[in-house]
Amino acid sequence: MNVPGDEGLMGIFNPDAPFLISPKNVEMEFLPGKPAAGFQYETIAGDRTYYNPVFRLIKGQQMEATMANELDEETIIHWHGLEIDSVNDGHPNNAVPGGESYNYNFPILNRGATYWYHPHPDKLVGKQAYFGLGGFYIVEDENDTALRNALDLSLGSTEIPLLIQDKNVDESGQLIFEMNPMIQTIGVLGDKIFVNQTIKPFLDVETRIYRLRFLNSSNSRTYKLAFLKGSEKMTFNIIGNDGGLLDVPYQATEVFIGLAERVDILIDFRGSQVGDEVFLKSMAFDPMDPLTVDMDFNQPSTLMNGEEFYIMKFNVAASTSYDRQIPPTLSTIEPIDTTGAGERLITLPNPIEGVWFINNFRFNPEEVPITVNRDSTEIWSIFNGPAAMPHPIHIHAVQFQILERTNSPQQVKDLAIDGAGRMPTDMGWKDVVLVWPGETVRYAVKFSIPFEGEQLYLFHCHNLEHEDQGMMINYSIL
Numbered sequence: 001m002n003v004p005g006d007e008g009l010m011g012i013f014n015p016d017a018p019f020l021i022s023p024k025n026v027e028m029e030f031l032p033g034k035p036a037a038g039f040q041y042e043t044i045a046g047d048r049t050y051y052n053p054v055f056r057l058i059k060g061q062q063m064e065a066t067m068a069n070e071l072d073e074e075t076i077i078h079w080h081g082l083e084i085d086s087v088n089d090g091h092p093n094n095a096v097p098g099g100e101s102y103n104y105n106f107p108i109l110n111r112g113a114t115y116w117y118h119p120h121p122d123k124l125v126g127k128q129a130y131f132g133l134g135g136f137y138i139v140e141d142e143n144d145t146a147l148r149n150a151l152d153l154s155l156g157s158t159e160i161p162l163l164i165q166d167k168n169v170d171e172s173g174q175l176i177f178e179m180n181p182m183i184q185t186i187g188v189l190g191d192k193i194f195v196n197q198t199i200k201p202f203l204d205v206e207t208r209i210y211r212l213r214f215l216n217s218s219n220s221r222t223y224k225l226a227f228l229k230g231s232e233k234m235t236f237n238i239i240g241n242d243g244g245l246l247d248v249p250y251q252a253t254e255v256f257i258g259l260a261e262r263v264d265i266l267i268d269f270r271g272s273q274v275g276d277e278v279f280l281k282s283m284a285f286d287p288m289d290p291l292t293v294d295m296d297f298n299q300p301s302t303l304m305n306g307e308e309f310y311i312m313k314f315n316v317a318a319s320t321s322y323d324r325q326i327p328p329t330l331s332t333i334e335p336i337d338t339t340g341a342g343e344r345l346i347t348l349p350n351p352i353e354g355v356w357f358i359n360n361f362r363f364n365p366e367e368v369p370i371t372v373n374r375d376s377t378e379i380w381s382i383f384n385g386p387a388a389m390p391h392p393i394h395i396h397a398v399q400f401q402i403l404e405r406t407n408s409p410q411q412v413k414d415l416a417i418d419g420a421g422r423m424p425t426d427m428g429w430k431d432v433v434l435v436w437p438g439e440t441v442r443y444a445v446k447f448s449i450p451f452e453g454e455q456l457y458l459f460h461c462h463n464l465e466h467e468d469q470g471m472m473i474n475y476s477i478l
Protein backbone atom coordinates (compact mmCIF):
# COMPACT_ATOMS: atom_id res chain seq x y z
CA MET A 1 0.00 0.00 0.00
CA ASN A 2 1.00 3.60 -0.24
CA VAL A 3 3.12 4.72 2.71
CA PRO A 4 4.20 8.38 2.95
CA GLY A 5 7.65 8.76 1.41
CA ASP A 6 9.82 11.58 0.09
CA GLU A 7 7.54 12.60 -2.77
CA GLY A 8 4.56 11.55 -4.84
CA LEU A 9 1.25 10.53 -3.29
CA MET A 10 1.27 11.60 0.37
CA GLY A 11 4.94 12.52 0.21
CA ILE A 12 6.21 14.09 3.44
CA PHE A 13 6.70 17.81 2.91
CA ASN A 14 8.12 20.38 5.33
CA PRO A 15 6.81 23.77 4.16
CA ASP A 16 9.78 25.81 5.38
CA ALA A 17 9.50 28.20 2.40
CA PRO A 18 6.47 29.68 0.62
CA PHE A 19 4.89 27.13 -1.71
CA LEU A 20 2.03 26.57 -4.11
CA ILE A 21 -0.74 24.05 -3.52
CA SER A 22 -3.11 23.35 -6.40
CA PRO A 23 -6.36 21.43 -6.06
CA LYS A 24 -6.77 19.94 -9.54
CA ASN A 25 -8.35 17.29 -11.73
CA VAL A 26 -6.06 14.28 -12.01
CA GLU A 27 -6.13 10.77 -13.35
CA MET A 28 -6.04 8.24 -10.50
CA GLU A 29 -6.48 4.51 -10.11
CA PHE A 30 -9.12 3.58 -7.57
CA LEU A 31 -9.01 0.07 -9.06
CA PRO A 32 -5.52 -1.00 -10.15
CA GLY A 33 -4.96 -0.60 -13.87
CA LYS A 34 -8.18 1.39 -14.41
CA PRO A 35 -7.50 5.11 -14.74
CA ALA A 36 -10.31 7.28 -13.42
CA ALA A 37 -11.10 10.91 -12.72
CA GLY A 38 -10.21 12.26 -9.29
CA PHE A 39 -9.07 15.39 -7.46
CA GLN A 40 -5.74 15.86 -5.66
CA TYR A 41 -3.81 18.68 -4.04
CA GLU A 42 -0.58 19.04 -6.00
CA THR A 43 2.54 20.71 -4.67
CA ILE A 44 5.78 21.04 -6.60
CA ALA A 45 8.94 21.93 -4.70
CA GLY A 46 12.31 21.79 -6.39
CA ASP A 47 12.29 18.65 -8.54
CA ARG A 48 9.71 16.89 -6.39
CA THR A 49 5.98 16.63 -6.94
CA TYR A 50 3.60 15.77 -4.12
CA TYR A 51 -0.05 14.78 -4.19
CA ASN A 52 -2.01 15.39 -1.00
CA PRO A 53 1.31 16.03 0.75
CA VAL A 54 1.72 14.98 4.37
CA PHE A 55 2.75 18.31 5.88
CA ARG A 56 5.29 17.99 8.64
CA LEU A 57 5.85 21.08 10.75
CA ILE A 58 7.39 22.03 14.04
CA LYS A 59 5.30 23.93 16.58
CA GLY A 60 6.12 27.63 16.20
CA GLN A 61 6.95 27.38 12.52
CA GLN A 62 5.37 29.86 10.05
CA MET A 63 3.54 28.54 7.01
CA GLU A 64 3.11 30.56 3.84
CA ALA A 65 1.21 29.07 0.93
CA THR A 66 -0.79 30.05 -2.12
CA MET A 67 -3.68 27.87 -3.10
CA ALA A 68 -4.12 28.02 -6.88
CA ASN A 69 -7.53 26.57 -7.66
CA GLU A 70 -7.28 24.51 -10.85
CA LEU A 71 -10.66 22.84 -10.42
CA ASP A 72 -13.69 23.81 -12.48
CA GLU A 73 -15.55 24.86 -9.35
CA GLU A 74 -14.94 26.94 -6.25
CA THR A 75 -12.91 25.69 -3.32
CA ILE A 76 -10.94 26.74 -0.24
CA ILE A 77 -8.63 24.83 2.12
CA HIS A 78 -9.44 24.48 5.83
CA TRP A 79 -6.61 23.51 8.20
CA HIS A 80 -8.61 21.28 10.51
CA GLY A 81 -7.77 21.56 14.20
CA LEU A 82 -5.43 24.53 13.97
CA GLU A 83 -5.69 27.64 16.11
CA ILE A 84 -5.73 30.14 13.28
CA ASP A 85 -7.28 33.53 12.44
CA SER A 86 -10.40 33.59 10.30
CA VAL A 87 -8.61 34.91 7.20
CA ASN A 88 -6.46 31.76 7.15
CA ASP A 89 -9.07 29.34 8.44
CA GLY A 90 -10.69 28.46 5.11
CA HIS A 91 -14.20 29.72 5.82
CA PRO A 92 -16.57 28.97 2.87
CA ASN A 93 -17.08 32.73 2.47
CA ASN A 94 -13.44 32.83 1.29
CA ALA A 95 -13.82 30.15 -1.38
CA VAL A 96 -12.37 31.14 -4.76
CA PRO A 97 -13.59 30.06 -8.21
CA GLY A 98 -11.53 27.91 -10.55
CA GLY A 99 -8.56 29.84 -11.97
CA GLU A 100 -8.17 32.06 -8.90
CA SER A 101 -5.90 31.82 -5.86
CA TYR A 102 -5.94 32.43 -2.14
CA ASN A 103 -2.98 33.23 0.11
CA TYR A 104 -2.30 31.72 3.51
CA ASN A 105 0.26 32.93 6.01
CA PHE A 106 0.10 31.84 9.64
CA PRO A 107 2.19 30.55 12.54
CA ILE A 108 1.68 27.07 14.00
CA LEU A 109 0.49 27.66 17.56
CA ASN A 110 -0.89 24.21 18.32
CA ARG A 111 0.49 21.32 20.29
CA GLY A 112 2.09 18.48 18.40
CA ALA A 113 -0.70 16.33 16.88
CA THR A 114 -2.18 14.77 13.79
CA TYR A 115 -4.14 17.61 12.21
CA TRP A 116 -5.40 17.58 8.64
CA TYR A 117 -6.57 19.75 5.77
CA HIS A 118 -9.48 19.47 3.39
CA PRO A 119 -11.77 21.52 1.14
CA HIS A 120 -14.45 23.70 2.75
CA PRO A 121 -16.56 25.40 0.03
CA ASP A 122 -20.24 25.66 0.88
CA LYS A 123 -22.20 22.56 -0.31
CA LEU A 124 -19.22 21.00 -2.11
CA VAL A 125 -17.15 19.51 0.72
CA GLY A 126 -18.58 16.00 0.37
CA LYS A 127 -17.97 15.78 -3.35
CA GLN A 128 -14.46 17.27 -3.30
CA ALA A 129 -13.32 15.10 -0.39
CA TYR A 130 -14.84 11.99 -1.98
CA PHE A 131 -12.98 12.63 -5.23
CA GLY A 132 -9.72 12.75 -3.31
CA LEU A 133 -8.92 16.12 -1.70
CA GLY A 134 -7.54 15.95 1.83
CA GLY A 135 -4.40 15.06 3.71
CA PHE A 136 -2.42 15.02 6.92
CA TYR A 137 -0.97 18.01 8.71
CA ILE A 138 1.43 16.72 11.33
CA VAL A 139 2.70 19.17 13.93
CA GLU A 140 5.53 18.01 16.15
CA ASP A 141 6.66 19.16 19.56
CA GLU A 142 9.01 17.96 22.29
CA ASN A 143 6.59 15.23 23.41
CA ASP A 144 6.67 13.64 19.95
CA THR A 145 10.45 13.79 19.93
CA ALA A 146 10.60 12.12 23.34
CA LEU A 147 8.28 9.34 22.19
CA ARG A 148 10.22 8.84 18.96
CA ASN A 149 13.45 8.55 20.90
CA ALA A 150 11.95 6.19 23.47
CA LEU A 151 10.50 3.85 20.86
CA ASP A 152 12.91 4.41 17.95
CA LEU A 153 10.14 5.60 15.63
CA SER A 154 10.53 7.24 12.28
CA LEU A 155 7.82 8.94 10.24
CA GLY A 156 7.08 6.99 7.06
CA SER A 157 8.46 3.64 8.21
CA THR A 158 7.53 2.81 11.81
CA GLU A 159 5.26 5.81 12.42
CA ILE A 160 2.62 5.73 9.72
CA PRO A 161 -0.25 8.10 8.94
CA LEU A 162 -3.27 6.07 7.76
CA LEU A 163 -6.19 7.84 6.11
CA ILE A 164 -9.35 5.72 5.92
CA GLN A 165 -12.11 6.33 3.36
CA ASP A 166 -14.94 4.41 1.78
CA LYS A 167 -16.03 4.88 -1.82
CA ASN A 168 -18.15 3.28 -4.53
CA VAL A 169 -16.39 2.39 -7.75
CA ASP A 170 -17.99 1.04 -10.93
CA GLU A 171 -16.55 -1.77 -13.09
CA SER A 172 -14.60 0.65 -15.25
CA GLY A 173 -12.91 2.04 -12.13
CA GLN A 174 -14.79 5.37 -12.04
CA LEU A 175 -16.07 6.73 -8.74
CA ILE A 176 -19.83 6.70 -8.26
CA PHE A 177 -21.09 9.80 -6.48
CA GLU A 178 -24.85 10.03 -6.50
CA MET A 179 -27.04 12.37 -4.54
CA ASN A 180 -30.68 11.96 -3.60
CA PRO A 181 -32.69 13.14 -0.59
CA MET A 182 -32.05 9.88 1.31
CA ILE A 183 -28.29 10.03 0.78
CA GLN A 184 -28.30 13.70 1.77
CA THR A 185 -29.98 12.78 5.04
CA ILE A 186 -27.78 9.80 5.88
CA GLY A 187 -24.56 10.58 4.06
CA VAL A 188 -22.59 8.83 1.34
CA LEU A 189 -21.47 5.31 2.23
CA GLY A 190 -19.08 3.31 0.06
CA ASP A 191 -18.54 -0.43 -0.08
CA LYS A 192 -14.86 -0.25 -1.01
CA ILE A 193 -12.45 0.67 1.75
CA PHE A 194 -9.30 2.66 0.97
CA VAL A 195 -6.33 3.36 3.19
CA ASN A 196 -4.01 6.07 1.90
CA GLN A 197 -5.94 5.90 -1.37
CA THR A 198 -5.09 2.21 -1.77
CA ILE A 199 -7.74 -0.48 -2.14
CA LYS A 200 -7.14 -3.86 -0.39
CA PRO A 201 -4.20 -2.36 1.46
CA PHE A 202 -1.51 -4.36 3.21
CA LEU A 203 1.72 -3.46 4.92
CA ASP A 204 4.82 -5.52 5.73
CA VAL A 205 5.90 -5.06 9.34
CA GLU A 206 8.66 -6.27 11.64
CA THR A 207 8.41 -7.68 15.16
CA ARG A 208 8.47 -4.32 16.95
CA ILE A 209 6.24 -1.39 17.97
CA TYR A 210 4.60 0.85 15.36
CA ARG A 211 2.86 4.17 15.87
CA LEU A 212 -0.20 4.41 13.62
CA ARG A 213 -1.88 7.79 13.16
CA PHE A 214 -5.42 7.12 11.98
CA LEU A 215 -7.64 9.71 10.34
CA ASN A 216 -11.22 9.00 9.37
CA SER A 217 -11.69 11.23 6.33
CA SER A 218 -14.74 9.39 4.99
CA ASN A 219 -17.93 11.20 4.08
CA SER A 220 -20.26 9.59 6.60
CA ARG A 221 -18.91 6.28 7.93
CA THR A 222 -17.93 5.55 11.54
CA TYR A 223 -15.38 2.77 12.16
CA LYS A 224 -14.84 0.60 15.22
CA LEU A 225 -11.20 -0.42 14.86
CA ALA A 226 -9.74 -3.69 16.12
CA PHE A 227 -6.64 -5.70 15.23
CA LEU A 228 -7.32 -9.39 14.76
CA LYS A 229 -4.88 -12.27 14.78
CA GLY A 230 -7.09 -15.18 13.87
CA SER A 231 -10.17 -14.58 15.96
CA GLU A 232 -8.21 -13.01 18.81
CA LYS A 233 -8.34 -9.25 19.31
CA MET A 234 -4.88 -7.83 19.98
CA THR A 235 -4.41 -5.33 22.78
CA PHE A 236 -3.03 -1.99 21.65
CA ASN A 237 -2.35 1.35 23.29
CA ILE A 238 -4.29 4.49 22.49
CA ILE A 239 -1.77 7.32 22.86
CA GLY A 240 -3.21 10.30 21.05
CA ASN A 241 -6.22 11.93 19.48
CA ASP A 242 -7.23 15.17 17.74
CA GLY A 243 -5.09 17.42 19.93
CA GLY A 244 -2.02 15.24 20.29
CA LEU A 245 -0.53 12.88 22.81
CA LEU A 246 -2.66 11.92 25.81
CA ASP A 247 -1.33 12.04 29.36
CA VAL A 248 -0.70 8.29 29.49
CA PRO A 249 -1.20 5.32 27.14
CA TYR A 250 -4.60 3.61 27.45
CA GLN A 251 -4.85 -0.10 26.68
CA ALA A 252 -7.72 -1.14 24.47
CA THR A 253 -8.89 -3.83 22.07
CA GLU A 254 -11.43 -1.66 20.20
CA VAL A 255 -11.82 2.01 19.46
CA PHE A 256 -14.43 4.08 17.65
CA ILE A 257 -13.17 6.61 15.15
CA GLY A 258 -15.86 9.05 14.04
CA LEU A 259 -15.64 11.34 11.05
CA ALA A 260 -12.71 13.78 11.10
CA GLU A 261 -11.38 12.25 14.33
CA ARG A 262 -7.77 11.22 14.71
CA VAL A 263 -6.65 8.29 16.84
CA ASP A 264 -2.99 7.54 17.47
CA ILE A 265 -2.17 4.05 18.61
CA LEU A 266 0.85 1.90 19.37
CA ILE A 267 0.69 -1.69 18.17
CA ASP A 268 3.30 -4.22 19.20
CA PHE A 269 4.07 -7.08 16.80
CA ARG A 270 6.67 -8.62 19.11
CA GLY A 271 4.25 -11.36 20.08
CA SER A 272 3.93 -12.38 16.42
CA GLN A 273 5.94 -14.74 14.25
CA VAL A 274 7.22 -14.11 10.77
CA GLY A 275 4.43 -15.22 8.46
CA ASP A 276 1.64 -14.11 10.80
CA GLU A 277 -1.13 -11.95 9.41
CA VAL A 278 -2.90 -9.32 11.45
CA PHE A 279 -6.11 -7.81 10.12
CA LEU A 280 -7.34 -4.35 10.91
CA LYS A 281 -11.12 -4.60 10.89
CA SER A 282 -14.08 -2.45 11.62
CA MET A 283 -16.17 -4.46 14.07
CA ALA A 284 -19.95 -4.62 14.04
CA PHE A 285 -21.81 -1.97 16.01
CA ASP A 286 -25.29 -0.51 16.17
CA PRO A 287 -25.26 2.44 13.74
CA MET A 288 -28.27 3.84 15.65
CA ASP A 289 -29.70 5.18 12.49
CA PRO A 290 -33.45 4.69 12.34
CA LEU A 291 -33.40 5.57 8.65
CA THR A 292 -31.15 2.78 7.46
CA VAL A 293 -32.27 -0.20 9.50
CA ASP A 294 -34.51 -1.63 6.82
CA MET A 295 -31.57 -2.03 4.35
CA ASP A 296 -33.52 -0.14 1.74
CA PHE A 297 -31.42 2.93 1.99
CA ASN A 298 -31.27 3.80 -1.61
CA GLN A 299 -27.57 4.13 -2.20
CA PRO A 300 -25.05 2.33 -4.40
CA SER A 301 -23.15 0.91 -1.42
CA THR A 302 -23.89 -2.63 -0.28
CA LEU A 303 -22.05 -2.04 2.99
CA MET A 304 -24.10 -0.54 5.79
CA ASN A 305 -22.83 1.64 8.58
CA GLY A 306 -22.07 -0.65 11.53
CA GLU A 307 -21.35 -3.79 9.50
CA GLU A 308 -18.15 -5.74 10.10
CA PHE A 309 -15.52 -5.57 7.37
CA TYR A 310 -11.77 -5.67 6.67
CA ILE A 311 -9.81 -2.45 6.43
CA MET A 312 -6.21 -3.59 5.92
CA LYS A 313 -3.71 -6.36 6.55
CA PHE A 314 -0.36 -6.34 8.32
CA ASN A 315 2.06 -9.05 7.18
CA VAL A 316 4.67 -9.84 9.78
CA ALA A 317 7.51 -10.10 7.28
CA ALA A 318 10.73 -9.99 9.31
CA SER A 319 11.92 -10.38 12.85
CA THR A 320 14.10 -7.77 14.43
CA SER A 321 15.67 -7.29 17.82
CA TYR A 322 13.77 -4.60 19.65
CA ASP A 323 13.60 -4.09 23.40
CA ARG A 324 11.94 -0.69 23.83
CA GLN A 325 9.10 -0.16 26.29
CA ILE A 326 6.21 2.28 26.04
CA PRO A 327 6.86 5.25 28.34
CA PRO A 328 4.36 5.49 31.25
CA THR A 329 3.66 9.19 30.58
CA LEU A 330 3.33 10.89 27.21
CA SER A 331 2.44 14.54 27.77
CA THR A 332 0.91 16.93 30.29
CA ILE A 333 -2.74 17.84 29.86
CA GLU A 334 -3.57 20.94 31.92
CA PRO A 335 -7.28 20.77 32.74
CA ILE A 336 -9.25 23.85 31.66
CA ASP A 337 -10.33 25.80 34.75
CA THR A 338 -14.13 25.87 34.59
CA THR A 339 -14.73 27.90 37.74
CA GLY A 340 -17.53 30.36 36.95
CA ALA A 341 -17.90 29.11 33.38
CA GLY A 342 -21.32 29.56 31.81
CA GLU A 343 -23.08 26.61 30.19
CA ARG A 344 -24.37 26.76 26.63
CA LEU A 345 -26.95 24.25 25.49
CA ILE A 346 -26.65 22.97 21.93
CA THR A 347 -29.45 20.76 20.64
CA LEU A 348 -29.16 18.54 17.59
CA PRO A 349 -32.81 17.79 16.93
CA ASN A 350 -34.25 14.74 15.23
CA PRO A 351 -34.35 15.39 11.48
CA ILE A 352 -37.26 17.42 10.17
CA GLU A 353 -38.27 16.09 6.75
CA GLY A 354 -34.80 14.63 6.32
CA VAL A 355 -33.02 17.88 7.21
CA TRP A 356 -30.64 18.39 10.14
CA PHE A 357 -30.35 21.48 12.32
CA ILE A 358 -28.15 22.87 15.09
CA ASN A 359 -30.34 24.68 17.64
CA ASN A 360 -32.92 25.28 14.88
CA PHE A 361 -30.34 26.91 12.65
CA ARG A 362 -28.98 25.86 9.28
CA PHE A 363 -26.05 27.43 7.50
CA ASN A 364 -26.51 30.98 6.37
CA PRO A 365 -23.23 32.69 5.47
CA GLU A 366 -24.58 36.05 6.70
CA GLU A 367 -25.90 34.86 10.05
CA VAL A 368 -23.86 34.35 13.25
CA PRO A 369 -26.00 32.39 15.71
CA ILE A 370 -23.31 32.09 18.41
CA THR A 371 -20.96 34.79 19.66
CA VAL A 372 -18.55 34.23 22.51
CA ASN A 373 -16.35 36.59 24.43
CA ARG A 374 -12.63 36.45 23.91
CA ASP A 375 -10.77 34.67 26.73
CA SER A 376 -14.02 33.37 28.21
CA THR A 377 -14.38 29.76 29.28
CA GLU A 378 -17.66 28.02 28.52
CA ILE A 379 -19.15 24.59 28.97
CA TRP A 380 -20.93 23.40 25.86
CA SER A 381 -23.55 20.78 26.51
CA ILE A 382 -24.43 19.02 23.27
CA PHE A 383 -27.62 17.02 23.29
CA ASN A 384 -28.43 14.76 20.35
CA GLY A 385 -32.05 13.81 19.64
CA PRO A 386 -33.03 10.24 20.47
CA ALA A 387 -34.24 9.59 16.92
CA ALA A 388 -31.24 11.24 15.29
CA MET A 389 -28.05 9.76 13.85
CA PRO A 390 -24.64 9.91 15.51
CA HIS A 391 -23.23 13.36 14.64
CA PRO A 392 -19.48 14.13 14.72
CA ILE A 393 -19.53 17.72 15.97
CA HIS A 394 -16.55 19.94 15.13
CA ILE A 395 -15.55 23.43 16.21
CA HIS A 396 -13.02 25.54 14.34
CA ALA A 397 -10.04 27.39 15.87
CA VAL A 398 -10.19 26.03 19.42
CA GLN A 399 -9.72 22.66 21.08
CA PHE A 400 -11.88 21.47 23.95
CA GLN A 401 -11.80 18.98 26.82
CA ILE A 402 -14.63 16.49 27.22
CA LEU A 403 -16.01 16.57 30.75
CA GLU A 404 -18.67 13.91 30.59
CA ARG A 405 -20.94 11.74 28.49
CA THR A 406 -24.40 10.98 29.79
CA ASN A 407 -27.18 8.77 28.47
CA SER A 408 -24.66 7.02 26.23
CA PRO A 409 -25.64 3.92 24.28
CA GLN A 410 -24.33 0.63 25.66
CA GLN A 411 -21.63 0.29 23.00
CA VAL A 412 -20.10 3.57 24.16
CA LYS A 413 -20.49 2.63 27.85
CA ASP A 414 -18.68 -0.63 27.07
CA LEU A 415 -15.56 1.33 26.14
CA ALA A 416 -15.83 3.90 28.94
CA ILE A 417 -12.98 4.03 31.43
CA ASP A 418 -14.17 6.51 34.04
CA GLY A 419 -17.22 7.57 36.06
CA ALA A 420 -17.85 10.41 33.61
CA GLY A 421 -18.57 7.89 30.87
CA ARG A 422 -15.50 8.87 28.87
CA MET A 423 -13.60 6.59 26.52
CA PRO A 424 -9.79 6.81 26.11
CA THR A 425 -10.30 8.87 22.95
CA ASP A 426 -12.24 11.43 25.02
CA MET A 427 -9.20 12.30 27.11
CA GLY A 428 -6.82 15.13 26.23
CA TRP A 429 -7.64 17.77 23.63
CA LYS A 430 -10.33 17.40 20.97
CA ASP A 431 -11.78 19.36 18.08
CA VAL A 432 -14.50 16.92 17.05
CA VAL A 433 -16.67 14.60 19.12
CA LEU A 434 -19.10 11.93 18.01
CA VAL A 435 -22.38 12.47 19.85
CA TRP A 436 -24.66 9.41 19.72
CA PRO A 437 -28.48 9.52 19.56
CA GLY A 438 -29.99 10.37 22.93
CA GLU A 439 -26.58 11.21 24.35
CA THR A 440 -25.35 14.43 25.92
CA VAL A 441 -21.67 15.35 25.72
CA ARG A 442 -20.41 18.21 27.86
CA TYR A 443 -17.09 19.83 27.07
CA ALA A 444 -15.06 22.76 28.39
CA VAL A 445 -13.67 25.24 25.91
CA LYS A 446 -11.61 28.39 26.38
CA PHE A 447 -11.83 31.01 23.64
CA SER A 448 -8.35 32.47 23.94
CA ILE A 449 -6.90 33.42 20.61
CA PRO A 450 -4.11 35.90 19.93
CA PHE A 451 -5.67 37.40 16.77
CA GLU A 452 -6.98 40.96 16.88
CA GLY A 453 -10.58 41.88 16.12
CA GLU A 454 -13.71 39.77 15.78
CA GLN A 455 -12.94 36.35 14.31
CA LEU A 456 -15.55 34.40 12.34
CA TYR A 457 -15.46 30.61 12.56
CA LEU A 458 -17.64 27.55 12.08
CA PHE A 459 -19.32 24.97 14.27
CA HIS A 460 -20.73 22.00 12.39
CA CYS A 461 -21.41 18.35 11.89
CA HIS A 462 -18.52 16.63 10.06
CA ASN A 463 -20.73 14.10 8.31
CA LEU A 464 -19.97 15.76 4.98
CA GLU A 465 -23.47 15.41 3.57
CA HIS A 466 -24.94 16.86 6.77
CA GLU A 467 -22.49 19.72 6.59
CA ASP A 468 -23.21 20.36 2.91
CA GLN A 469 -26.93 20.17 3.59
CA GLY A 470 -26.49 23.00 6.15
CA MET A 471 -25.85 21.34 9.54
CA MET A 472 -23.32 24.08 10.12
CA ILE A 473 -23.42 27.51 11.77
CA ASN A 474 -21.12 30.48 12.05
CA TYR A 475 -19.80 31.46 15.43
CA SER A 476 -17.59 34.36 16.25
CA ILE A 477 -15.11 35.26 18.95
CA LEU A 478 -15.51 38.92 19.87
Ligand code: C2O
Pocket residue numbers: 078080118120260394396458460462
Ligand atom coordinates in the same frame (compact mmCIF):
# COMPACT_ATOMS: atom_id res chain seq x y z
CU1 C2O B 1 -12.75 19.51 9.11
CU2 C2O B 1 -15.15 22.82 9.19
O1 C2O B 1 -13.98 21.16 9.14
Ligand code: CU
Pocket residue numbers: 356390391392461462463466467471
Ligand atom coordinates in the same frame (compact mmCIF):
# COMPACT_ATOMS: atom_id res chain seq x y z
CU1 CU C 1 -24.50 15.02 11.35
